[in-house]
Amino acid sequence: MKQDNVFLVAAALATLLLAALPALDAPFVQSLALSCLMYAGLAVSWSLFSGPTRYLSLATSAFFGLGAYCTAVGLAHLPWPLVVIAGGLAATLFAFLIGLVVLKLRGAYFAVITYGLGELVKHTITHVEKTWSGTVGRVMTETPSSNVVYWSVLLIALLAVVTYVRFGASRYGHALRGIGIDEERAATLGVNPMRVKLAGFCLSAWFAGALGAAMAVRWTYIDPNTVFNPFIVFQTVLISMVGGPLTVGGPLLGALVFSLLSEFLRLSLPYLYMILLGVLLIVSVLYLPDGIAGHDWRAMCTRVARRWFKAAPAVEPPHE
Amino acid sequence: MNAYLFIDLVVAGLVTGGIYAVVALGLNLQYGLMRIMNIAHGEFLMLGAYLTYTMVRLTGLSPLWFIAPMMLVLFLLGLLLHRLIFRRLAETSPNAEAMEARSLIVGFGLMFIAQNAAQLTWGGGMSGQPYLDQAVHFGEVTVAANRLLVLVVVAAASLALVLVLKRTLLGKAVRGMLQAPLGAMLVGIDTRTLHPACFGLGLALAGLAGGLLSMVYELTPAMGEPYTISALIVITLGGLGNIPGAIAGAVLLGLVETFGMYYTSPSLKILISYGVLVGVLLLRPKGLFAR
Numbered sequence: 001m002k003q004d005n006v007f008l009v010a011a012a013l014a015t016l017l018l019a020a021l022p023a024l025d026a027p028f029v030q031s032l033a034l035s036c037l038m039y040a041g042l043a044v045s046w047s048l049f050s051g052p053t054r055y056l057s058l059a060t061s062a063f064f065g066l067g068a069y070c071t072a073v074g075l076a077h078l079p080w081p082l083v084v085i086a087g088g089l090a091a092t093l094f095a096f097l098i099g100l101v102v103l104k105l106r107g108a109y110f111a112v113i114t115y116g117l118g119e120l121v122k123h124t125i126t127h128v129e130k131t132w133s134g135t136v137g138r139v140m141t142e143t144p145s146s147n148v149v150y151w152s153v154l155l156i157a158l159l160a161v162v163t164y165v166r167f168g169a170s171r172y173g174h175a176l177r178g179i180g181i182d183e184e185r186a187a188t189l190g191v192n193p194m195r196v197k198l199a200g201f202c203l204s205a206w207f208a209g210a211l212g213a214a215m216a217v218r219w220t221y222i223d224p225n226t227v228f229n230p231f232i233v234f235q236t237v238l239i240s241m242v243g244g245p246l247t248v249g250g251p252l253l254g255a256l257v258f259s260l261l262s263e264f265l266r267l268s269l270p271y272l273y274m275i276l277l278g279v280l281l282i283v284s285v286l287y288l289p290d291g292i293a294g295h296d297w298r299a300m301c302t303r304v305a306r307r308w309f310k311a312a313p314a315v316e317p318p319h320e
Numbered sequence: 321m322n323a324y325l326f327i328d329l330v331v332a333g334l335v336t337g338g339i340y341a342v343v344a345l346g347l348n349l350q351y352g353l354m355r356i357m358n359i360a361h362g363e364f365l366m367l368g369a370y371l372t373y374t375m376v377r378l379t380g381l382s383p384l385w386f387i388a389p390m391m392l393v394l395f396l397l398g399l400l401l402h403r404l405i406f407r408r409l410a411e412t413s414p415n416a417e418a419m420e421a422r423s424l425i426v427g428f429g430l431m432f433i434a435q436n437a438a439q440l441t442w443g444g445g446m447s448g449q450p451y452l453d454q455a456v457h458f459g460e461v462t463v464a465a466n467r468l469l470v471l472v473v474v475a476a477a478s479l480a481l482v483l484v485l486k487r488t489l490l491g492k493a494v495r496g497m498l499q500a501p502l503g504a505m506l507v508g509i510d511t512r513t514l515h516p517a518c519f520g521l522g523l524a525l526a527g528l529a530g531g532l533l534s535m536v537y538e539l540t541p542a543m544g545e546p547y548t549i550s551a552l553i554v555i556t557l558g559g560l561g562n563i564p565g566a567i568a569g570a571v572l573l574g575l576v577e578t579f580g581m582y583y584t585s586p587s588l589k590i591l592i593s594y595g596v597l598v599g600v601l602l603l604r605p606k607g608l609f610a611r
Contacts, residue, residue: 054421274433277432278433279429281425
């Protein structure tokens with residue numbers, strides 16, 4: 001409890017510092033910080049549900065894209081904060097509807113069906129736009145300033161962190177972890193697995209949708225292939241898995257590292273960057289199953305040290 | 321409906337379904353035996369296609385010469401990948417669900433690596449060289465010779481695999497592992513040899529499909545993805561580890577897609593595939609033929 005509060009105070013201070021960033025008038029740094037905050041929000045909210053339950057959700061791209069499309073449709077009619085909230089709610093509604101059925105599946109089936117549903121939504125929107133709207137993408141005029149977008153994303157990311165910590169400490173958080181360890185046992189102990197999973201899934205979807213809604217205006221022109229890009233979910237899962245989805249610090253650390261990495265490598269060496277991501281993904285799954293933050297580094301150091309000290313006398317021959 | 325058009329569509333559906341069958345059989349073995357949800361399976365099809373294409377470009381010989389050596393290369397690649405990645409993954413995963421989820425992420429990693437390596441090696445544009453694309457006439461029905469060849473080869477490959485599984489001692493061992501992994505080990509089946517071999521066989525089969533496709537279609541680094549999705553649909557339709565079920569499912573999906581595209585529009589192909597996948601997973605997650 002106390003540790004959580006210290007962390008939340010630190011997060012609030014960091015947010016205040018970051019909120020002052022536009023005063024520096026450094027567009028490059030600000031855009032870097034924006035993409036870092038976006039992935040921090042996405043990875044923390046993904047870990048909120050998928051970390052404790054170990055349900056590998058690949059629906060993040062779908063939530064993000066739905067939020068972005070809400071902005072494309074609603075920006076002309078609604079004030080900015082309402083647009084962002086509505087984008088999140090659209091994703092939550094979608095998560096609720098699909099969650100009722102897909103949360104009954106487990107393991108790889110759950111991952112495959114969430115990915116399939118995301119692609120289904122993308123292709124449906126493409127088809128609807130082509131057939132009835134007579135267009136593939138949408139142009140947004142009268143977008144809010146880049147500072148407003150930055151502060152919105154910062155606020156959503158902070159909200160995601162606070163929610164992760166508060167939700168994790170609540171009865172629901174304990175129930176989610178129970179489900180991740182053994183779903184039948186949790187059900188026997190009085191947890192209603194469906195209700196708890198649905199709550200976690202919908203809550204995590206809101207943040208992805210709101211982030212999509214806030215980020216949509218950065219592109220000014222959006223089409224289904226940009227905002228429903230599967231790359232968004234891959235990067236999110238990678239950041240959370242490498243960082244460690246069972247801690248809030250893990251996804252934050254991962255987001256920082258990967259946005260720096262992608263900023264400097266993705267433009268100059270795009271294919272090599274993707275190959276590197278693939279290798280990192282495999283190595284982290286094999287050797288750091290709980291991520292950097294969740295890994296027991298102390299045990300590993302002890303093991304290495306013990307091996308080293310045991311080997312040491314053998315190297316020096318006894319002289320007598 | 322015109323009878324010739326009907327036959328045309330059936331042949332096209334069978335060719336597609338046959339390719340799906342070969343791809344799905346490999347994935348079914350990997351998933352059924354080792355719980356490896358190899359989402360990069362289609363990428364090995366792509367590698368097979370590009371390898372065949374490159375050899376034909378370099379030598380000018382018929383692609384048929386290179387299919388068998390290319391399958392051997394992919395088989396060896398499968399052994400290597402199993403040794404480097406999946407053996408450790410199986411040893412460190414606490415249960416089957418964890419193995420599935422972790423192998424899925426590894427699969428995404430392999431997909432990134434394979435697609436982007438192909439992009440660096442062969443470029444992002446389309447490449448291809450049609451082989452045997454003249455028409456063959458059967459009375460009023462016209463079929464392209466290469467499609468007929470594809471159909472014959474995939475049918476022969478599927479039949480051969482089914483016969484090996486049903487009639488030989490080796491096949492019996494594999495079926496035993498599919499039914500009861502622990503029991504198979506107890507009666508002395510050497511899973512440490514057979515698992516890598518079956519994983520490699522899956523890659524070789526995907527490569528076979530790729531090599532055949534390189535004679536018919538154009539190649540792109542992302543060409544494998546739709547086949548992964550189709551293979552997932554097929555093994556869900558046919559049921560996990562059910563080899564005849566997978567073949568039936570593949571032919572069914574091929575026909576549904578071909579007829580569905582003809583009566584709606586080609587741009588709906590992906591929509592139809594994902595629709596079928598989601599529908600099957602929701603309604604019959606244990607497969608169409610489950611009792």
